[in-house]
Amino acid sequence: MTPVVAPVVTSQTVAVNRDVQSAARAAAARLRAEWASRGILAVNLISSPGAGKTSLLEATACHFAGKRKIAILVGDLATDRDAQRLAPLAPTVQLTTGGACHLELPLIQRGLDQLGTLDCEFLFIENVGNLVCPASHDLGEHVRVILLSTTEGDDKPAKYPKAFRTSQILVVSKTDLLPYVPFSVEAAIADAHSIQPDLDCVAVCSRSGDGIAEWCELLDWHRAALNSPKPA
Amino acid sequence: MHEASLVRSLLNQVTDLARQHGGGSVTEIRVEIGPLAGVEPLLVRSAFEQLVCGTELDDATLVIDEVPLVARCETCGEFAVDGFRFRCPGCDASRVTVVRGDEFRIASFTFAETAENPI
Ligand SMILES: Nc1nc2c(ncn2[C@@H]2O[C@H](COP(=O)(O)OP(=O)(O)O)[C@@H](O)[C@H]2O)c(=O)[nH]1
Ligand SMILES: [Mg+2]
Ligand SMILES: [Zn+2]
Numbered sequence: 001m002t003p004v005v006a007p008v009v010t011s012q013t014v015a016v017n018r019d020v021q022s023a024a025r026a027a028a029a030r031l032r033a034e035w036a037s038r039g040i041l042a043v044n045l046i047s048s049p050g051a052g053k054t055s056l057l058e059a060t061a062c063h064f065a066g067k068r069k070i071a072i073l074v075g076d077l078a079t080d081r082d083a084q085r086l087a088p089l090a091p092t093v094q095l096t097t098g099g100a101c102h103l104e105l106p107l108i109q110r111g112l113d114q115l116g117t118l119d120c121e122f123l124f125i126e127n128v129g130n131l132v133c134p135a136s137h138d139l140g141e142h143v144r145v146i147l148l149s150t151t152e153g154d155d156k157p158a159k160y161p162k163a164f165r166t167s168q169i170l171v172v173s174k175t176d177l178l179p180y181v182p183f184s185v186e187a188a189i190a191d192a193h194s195i196q197p198d199l200d201c202v203a204v205c206s207r208s209g210d211g212i213a214e215w216c217e218l219l220d221w222h223r224a225a226l227n228s229p230k231p232a
Numbered sequence: 233m234h235e236a237s238l239v240r241s242l243l244n245q246v247t248d249l250a251r252q253h254g255g256g257s258v259t260e261i262r263v264e265i266g267p268l269a270g271v272e273p274l275l276v277r278s279a280f281e282q283l284v285c286g287t288e289l290d291d292a293t294l295v296i297d298e299v300p301l302v303a304r305c306e307t308c309g310e311f312a313v314d315g316f317r318f319r320c321p322g323c324d325a326s327r328v329t330v331v332r333g334d335e336f337r338i339a340s341f342t343f344a345e346t347a348e349n350p351i
Contacts (some may be wrong), residue, residue: 136270161316
């Protein structure tokens with residue numbers, strides 16, 4: 001008699017317990033450490049489209065001219081218009097995402113290759129205009145800056161909790177328009193602080209230059225803190 | 233909408249892990265998504281259903297555990313965060329640490345091993 005041979009199916013469950021982005025996060029952490037060791041503060045600017053990121057970078061480059069060296073990576077879905085605005089002011093590389101709504105590390109890496117040897121104190125990364133996806137992607141920055149313009153409404157922070165929770169600086173932009181729009185800087189900051197109490201906040205007008213010196217001081221302060229251990 | 237790129241990464245990672253474990257057919261993939269994960273569970277599911285077609289994970293079902301947002305106060309311990317207001321209900325402290333709910337995590341996967349039964 002031949003014995004009966006039956007196939008048995010056993011199932012095995014393997015615990016993984018890791019973030020889907022753990023590899024990207026580790027790569028971002030390596031970049032962050034490398035930049036810090038070279039005294040470069042990396043700043044990731046996020047906002048809705050048109051909140052004034054490129055204008056803020058123009059004003060920043062003018063303020064820092066002759067005092068600090070900066071380099072810029074600027075992301076957009078398409079066109080190099082922002083790079084054309086910024087290139088006369090600082091070494092700039094345009095990153096076009098071809099439709100993707102946020103920047104990811106491989107694009108940053110490509111931009112860095114194009115920039116060549118980084119000889120600067122500040123590396124600014126202007127993200128694609130969007131308050132959702134960029135909040136989930138660590139680009140190796142030391143400081144994430146969220147811009148909120150006065151035309152967007154002071155109730156935005158609670159609508160985009162991840163973007164505000166994961167940022168270190170809030171820039172309220174276009175303060176010249178405050179007389180014309182129902183926007184309370186205090187209310188916006190209070191709302192943002194209920195989500196992230198450690199946010200440093202500054203209000204600016206890139207057109208007139210109001211608040212730009214204060215913003216640049218804040219950047220210097222964060223850069224000075226680069227190599228001192230963070231309080232827990 | 234960045235769910236597609238994250239789900240693609242999820243599928244690549246599970247494919248690699250399953251191969252490392254001998255490469256049986258994966259029947260279930262379990263993930264955790266919290267309110268601050270930055271991904272929408274419905275969009276994760278539809279991205280999964282599109283991207284898994286024709287791959288070696290084709291037989292897998294995706295189980296999504298929607299986990300709550302939990303933070304810890306150094307003085308009072310853990311609490312559920314309501315409405316993204318990060319304030320301890322015990323002592324009103326606002327400096328609290330998120331301990332759960334800010335990630336899109338791969339929890340586990342299950343695969344079937346078919347063996348000849350040696351009677
Ligand atoms: N009134 C006013 N308009 C501004 C200010 N900053 C930027 N803008 C305008 O807002 C629009 C979008 O600015 P831009 O810097 O390109 O925004 P981005 O898309 O975030 O890079 C442009 O028309 C700018 O001229 C400001 O401080 N005040
Ligand atoms: Mg721009
Ligand atoms: Zn407490």
